[in-house]
Amino acid sequence: MSTQLETMRDTMRDAVPRYRRMTAADLEEVVAIEQAIYPHPWTRGNFADSIEAGYHCWIVECAGAVAGYLVVMAAAGEAHLLNLSVSAAWQRRGIGRQALGFALKLASDYGARHILLEVRPSNRAAISLYTAAGFAEISVRRGYYPAGGLREDAIVLQRTLEKHDS
Ligand SMILES: CC(C)(COP(=O)(O)OP(=O)(O)OC[C@H]1O[C@@H](n2cnc3c(N)ncnc32)[C@H](O)[C@@H]1OP(=O)(O)O)[C@@H](O)C(=O)NCCC(=O)NCCS
Numbered sequence: 001m002s003t004q005l006e007t008m009r010d011t012m013r014d015a016v017p018r019y020r021r022m023t024a025a026d027l028e029e030v031v032a033i034e035q036a037i038y039p040h041p042w043t044r045g046n047f048a049d050s051i052e053a054g055y056h057c058w059i060v061e062c063a064g065a066v067a068g069y070l071v072v073m074a075a076a077g078e079a080h081l082l083n084l085s086v087s088a089a090w091q092r093r094g095i096g097r098q099a100l101g102f103a104l105k106l107a108s109d110y111g112a113r114h115i116l117l118e119v120r121p122s123n124r125a126a127i128s129l130y131t132a133a134g135f136a137e138i139s140v141r142r143g144y145y146p147a148g149g150l151r152e153d154a155i156v157l158q159r160t161l162e163k164h165d166s
Helices: 002-015 024-037 044-052 095-109 124-132
Strands: 018-021 056-062 065-075 078-086 114-119 136-147 150-160
Touching (some): 024 044, 024 065, 024 078, 044 056, 044 065, 056 095, 065 095, 078 095, 095 124, 114 136
Antiparallel strands (some): 114 150
């Protein structure tokens, strides 16, 4: 009986997302997820450069697996959410929303008063996530993204960071 309880307790503990810094050792797994979920994924070099540049690169770990990751650049009172991703296997379980909250807190802790990001107009899931979290459109970058030989605009979303975000 106690073994069953211990197993249940371990399972519940493992299902709670844990945040840790991304290192070079994560890049193979991160790039595999990235390639599976984006038509135009970041490269290994993009992640390596982000770590090297000192951007805030975090892994979201669930049950010992990489469930997602995020990259935030914060400087001079502004933050930019450069990447927020949840692996296909872990999507639609609230991890994206929680990881976004983590990114907002991180940005606020590093002194940012605003955070912005770019998103494809076709990415309804992400737009829904961001607008529900208080982001609003501030501009459009024409032809920002590659899109199968063509280009797709980027919607620029911004959110003011409040004290309670930190
Ligand atoms: C966008 C993404 C990060 C959301 O992560 P997630 O863990 O699946 O999202 P959550 O379960 O936390 O859902 C939070 C909200 O996001 C929206 N959402 C997430 N997936 C959605 C989907 N497939 N369709 C519509 N809305 C969706 C909903 O508003 C949802 O709230 P609800 O559950 O109350 O409806 C994830 O789908 C992903 O990594 N996609 C590929 C990469 C990407 O597009 N990143 C963003 C680039 S700007």
